[in-house]
Amino acid sequence: MTALLLAVRWAGPLSVLLTALVYDAAGAAVMMLVCLGVTVAWRARPPAALELGTDLVLLLAAWSSVLLLYERLTWWDLVVHFAATAVLAELGFRALERWGGLSAARAVSHVLVVCALGAALALLWEYAEFVGNATVDPRVQVGYRDTLGDLAAGTAGALTAGAVGAAARNRAGPARGGSGDRGVRADGRGQR
Incomplete structure (x- = not known):
């Protein structure tokens, strides 16, 4: 679970770079909010399943915005x-x-x-x-x-x-x- 959590934590900053390079500044700004949420989840030290769920949902929400799913x-x-x-x-x-x-x-x-x-x-x-x-x-x-x-x-x-x-x-x-x-x-x- 630790390796999965680390991979998902790093998906936030990587998403900022990807959206800045491929999409636009607004998408990168949304991803920076995800990084803030991922950092708060990490520092709050909830149960691993809650941290993983939080990080994944935040990433899903942000990518849904970037990809215009809404x-x-x-x-x-x-x-x-x-x-x-x-x-x-x-x-x-x-x-x-x-x-x-x-x-x-x-x-x-x-x-x-x-x-x-x-x-x-x-x-x-x-x-x-x-x-x-x-x-x-x-x-x-x-x-x-x-x-x-x-x-x-x-x-x-x-x-x-x-x-x-x-x-x-x-x-x-x-x-x-x-x-x-x-x-x-x-x-x-x-x-x-």
Whole structure:
């Protein structure tokens, strides 16, 4: 799994170079956002499966933009909003927990916090789409129907991620502190 994670981590910077050389500066800028997300995922040290899933979903979302899949497949935008918000909300929860913003949460609290984080991320993303449409590229989809669909898909993704994350932590059991994290004690601090 470590070699796969390293390969996917390096796919971000390589995607920046590829889009800058083959496509355009806007595509390279989107890929730089992916690099930021990949770096945050790496530094948050979530379970390996969550880090890998986050990195792959972010790459998929960015390449979908560069390859104009959102314009070609009308339903694809909702799928990506669901998946991206899911992994980012769960990652946000794990990062807050690791960096001391949360104590070990019960399953219901886990689901509610992840869902709230996801709804907030979905809202921020819609603001970014609006600004992107107005200042960068008018092809960025905005409008009442698109915005509400994206918010609904993102919130549903976060709710799903919260439920899956809580279930995964419960399966990990108290022997690992219920965290399932690599090298993290039950109190959320890294082992030395």
